[in-house]
Amino acid sequence: MSAALPIPVVQFCQVATIALAAPGVSGVIARVEARLQGRTGPRVLQPYYDLAKLLRKEALAPEGASWVFLAAPVAAATCYLTVPLLIPVLTSFGLPLGYMGDILGGGLILALASFLVAVAALETGSPYAQLGASRAKTFGAITEPVVLFVVFTVALVTGTDLPYALAATVRSSASQIVRPAHLLAAAALFMVILSETGRIPVETHTGTNEFGMIEEARPFEHSGPYFALLKWGSAMKQLILYTILINVFVAPWGLAASTQAGAVGLAIVALLAKAAALGVVVAVIDNSFAKLRLFKITEFAAAAFLLAVLGVFTLYLGGG
Amino acid sequence: MSAVAAPSVYAGGASVIAVGVLLAEFGMFRQALLRDQVRLYAAQSALISVLAILVAAVRHLPELYVLAALSAGLKVVCVPVVLRRLLRGIGAGRTGEVDPEPGWTEIAGSGSLSLANTVLLAIAVAAFGFFSVAALGIRSPVLPPTALAISVSVALVAFVLMIMRRDVASQAIGFLSLENGISLTALVVAAGLPLFLEVAFLFDLLVAVVVFELLIRVHHGRAESLSTADLTRLRG
Numbered sequence: 001m002s003a004a005l006p007i008p009v010v011q012f013c014q015v016a017t018i019a020l021a022a023p024g025v026s027g028v029i030a031r032v033e034a035r036l037q038g039r040t041g042p043r044v045l046q047p048y049y050d051l052a053k054l055l056r057k058e059a060l061a062p063e064g065a066s067w068v069f070l071a072a073p074v075a076a077a078t079c080y081l082t083v084p085l086l087i088p089v090l091t092s093f094g095l096p097l098g099y100m101g102d103i104l105g106g107g108l109i110l111a112l113a114s115f116l117v118a119v120a121a122l123e124t125g126s127p128y129a130q131l132g133a134s135r136a137k138t139f140g141a142i143t144e145p146v147v148l149f150v151v152f153t154v155a156l157v158t159g160t161d162l163p164y165a166l167a168a169t170v171r172s173s174a175s176q177i178v179r180p181a182h183l184l185a186a187a188a189l190f191m192v193i194l195s196e197t198g199r200i201p202v203e204t205h206t207g208t209n210e211f212g213m214i215e216e217a218r219p220f221e222h223s224g225p226y227f228a229l230l231k232w233g234s235a236m237k238q239l240i241l242y243t244i245l246i247n248v249f250v251a252p253w254g255l256a257a258s259t260q261a262g263a264v265g266l267a268i269v270a271l272l273a274k275a276a277a278l279g280v281v282v283a284v285i286d287n288s289f290a291k292l293r294l295f296k297i298t299e300f301a302a303a304a305f306l307l308a309v310l311g312v313f314t315l316y317l318g319g320g
Numbered sequence: 321m322s323a324v325a326a327p328s329v330y331a332g333g334a335s336v337i338a339v340g341v342l343l344a345e346f347g348m349f350r351q352a353l354l355r356d357q358v359r360l361y362a363a364q365s366a367l368i369s370v371l372a373i374l375v376a377a378v379r380h381l382p383e384l385y386v387l388a389a390l391s392a393g394l395k396v397v398c399v400p401v402v403l404r405r406l407l408r409g410i411g412a413g414r415t416g417e418v419d420p421e422p423g424w425t426e427i428a429g430s431g432s433l434s435l436a437n438t439v440l441l442a443i444a445v446a447a448f449g450f451f452s453v454a455a456l457g458i459r460s461p462v463l464p465p466t467a468l469a470i471s472v473s474v475a476l477v478a479f480v481l482m483i484m485r486r487d488v489a490s491q492a493i494g495f496l497s498l499e500n501g502i503s504l505t506a507l508v509v510a511a512g513l514p515l516f517l518e519v520a521f522l523f524d525l526l527v528a529v530v531v532f533e534l535l536i537r538v539h540h541g542r543a544e545s546l547s548t549a550d551l552t553r554l555r556g
Contacts, residue, residue: 159323169323178332180339180466181324298436299350306346309443310339315324317454317466 002262010259011097014089015081017268018243021275022235023047025242028276032283047235051228059224065123072120073222073229079113080236087163087240088247090267092171092255094164102161103151106244110237114140117218117230124221132217135294139202139214142301143192149308150192153185156315163244167252184311186249191304193245195297197238200286202297212294239275246274330378331464337371338467341504342446345477345497349442349484350435354407357493358400364500365395368507371467375511379462383515390522391503399496399529406533407489410540433484442480446473460508468508474501487546488539492532499525 005013027044034041043049061069085097086106101109114136121133151161157176158165170176177183195202198215205216219230247255254270256263292300326332344364351357369392376384433441449472458468478498482491506513506521540546 156324157326173326175326175329175332178329178336179326180332180335183336184339298434299439302436302439303346303350306343306439306443309447310342313447313450314335314339314466314470316451317464317469 002260005259005261005264007095007259010091010256010264011085011095013264013268014084014091014095017089017271018084018236018239019081019232021272022239023051023232024272025239025275025279026235029279029283029286032280033286036283036287047231051232054223054228054231055225057224059222059226062124062126062221064125065221069120069123069221070226072116072123073219073226073233076113076116077229077233077236079109079116080233080240083109083240084243087244088167088252088255089243089271090256090264091259092164092167092252092257094162098164099162103154103163104161106163107147107151110240111140113233113237117233121218121221126221128213128217129220132213132215132220135214136218139195139297139301142298143195143304146188146192146301146304146308149305149312150185150189153181153308153311153315156312157181163248167248167255170249170252180314181311182249184307184314186245188304188308188311189245189249191300191307193241194282194285195300195304196241197234197282199282201289201292201300204291205286212291242275242278243271246278247271327464327466330374331466334371334374334463335466335470337367337374338470338504340367341371341500342470342474342477345474345481345501346439346442348493348497349477349481350439354487354489354493355404357490358403358407361403361493361497361500362396362400364497365399366392368500368503369396371504372507375462375507379511381462381511383518384511386515387518387522390519394522394525395496395500399525402529402533403489403493406536410536410546438480438484442477445476445480449473449476458509460511462511463508468505471501471504471508474498474504486548488536488548489546491548492536495528495532496525499528 024044024047027042027047030046031041031044059070083106085095086101086109088094088098118133118137121129124130154163154166155161157179158169170182194200196215198205203212203214203216215234219227222230246252251274254267254274256267327335341364344360344367347360348357348364351360369388372384372388372391375381376388450469453469453472454465459465460468475498478494478501481497482494485491485494503522506518536546539548543551
């Protein structure tokens with residue numbers, strides 16, 4: 001038996017898990033990807049060393065950039081630290097702050113962070129950063145309808161739009177898992193996550209200067225601690241999206257049902273294991289497909305849209 | 321707004337397979353290579369056989385096993401083999417030289433709209449089929465109404481595929497997959513039909529394959545290409 005933790009501590013643990021584990025998940029993906037290609041690859045802890053190195057370095061700003069350029073990385077990181085309060089990271093029951101916002105609220109905060117990074121990229125006047133920001137917003141607008149239809153599916157399945165409610169519904173019976181609406185929405189969300197985290201087939205994650213860059217091009221002009229915050233932020237965004245897919249849609253098991261220290265500890269381990277497993281899947285996809293040409297990304301988004309729309313359709317006949 | 325209750329595991333699973341058939345149809349729609357289109361057609365036919373086996377097992381309709389086996393043998397094995405052989409033969413005849421993958425590299429033209437736009441158009445057409453069938457209120461004793469609505473969507477998307485594509489082979493595959501949609505409909509509304517009738521319908525497919533084979537050969541012999549673009553000048 002272990003002691004029950006106070007609610008605020010559990011709530012803090014949700015944020016701390018995402019913040020501290022996020023670079024590690026990126027490290028696991030990079031490592032697995034390298035192994036699949038027959039390379040030794042970087043250490044799993046390499047992203048932490050990278051962040052520590054960047055945090056010690058000097059920060060420079062381009063001439064003419066205003067305070068927005070320096071404020072955006074901090075504000076974006078703050079946004080990414082807020083979202084874990086709203087989603088089921090560790091507990092299967094809603095924590096008090098979890099009802100501050102629903103799925104749309106979480107999506108709004110994630111979109112705000114991405115908007116701030118894009119504004120900072122526009123501040124620089126650098127062509128590459130601007131190109132990345134402009135492309136990220138363009139393709140973000142194309143994947144937005146998919147996210148909306150996934151939210152509609154969740155709303156029709158649960159009668160609410162709280163992530164905790166969908167996780168509980170999925171856990172309730174096998175018939176909730178095999179229903180086509182659930183499977184289609186989960187698949188569509190996975191495709192959106194691939195696109196939002198800058199993975200193949202939308203973008204190469206480990207690229208240098210190249211014309212296909214989208215998300216990776218935005219922080220080109222940032223340096224030192226600010227660049228570290230942006231990198232950390234994008235790792236946190238990735239883990240947040242993985243957590244939403246895993247703990248809300250695909251495998252909402254292993255969450256703590258009480259605030260016992262043991263149960264919460266187990267939930268942290270389970271989340272990390274599930275995120276690493278999803279990371280391996282992403283690494284396999286990274287290695288099995290080619291990057292789409294920029295003008296073909298709309299086709300990828302159209303396929304995701306098809307899945308999400310079919311999910312809503314099947315629900316309307318009562319068969320979904 | 322209240323939640324939509326989940327269907328039973330059987331109904332949910334059957335609907336998922338039906339959705340898989342529709343997604344295979346969309347896959348054929350997007351696929352540029354004829355080889356992959358033929359593969360998707362085989363996969364789609366296999367899904368229909370799986371659905372027939374599922375219905376047979378759960379609803380105790382033993383003759384559906386026979387239908388599933390016949391349908392799998394014909395549509396998963398025979399028709400794809402015939403189509404592959406046909407396309408390979410045409411490729412060799414076209415270039416007259418050694419080509420590592422003759423015929424297969426033919427890119428199927430997708431008309432004047434961009435692919436993403438045609439997919440959106442196909443989604444709209446599928447939605448029309450889906451909701452118009454829902455409005456009819458046809459209930460089947462063996463399968464959920466979703467499966468029937470999806471089968472009509474499959475047939476309509478197959479029509480869109482045949483309209484948008486400009487090469488004869490894609491149009492033939494569109495027609496054959498249209499027949500898959502009809503098979504799915506038959507499974508939903510008439511699973512209890514006498515086996516003799518079902519098999520007779522199945523062998524109608526062979527006639528279609530022979531006709532299309534002839535059509536493709538004749539067209540290719542005249543136009544030296546699979547494209548139907550040459551036929552436009554026949555307009556009055």
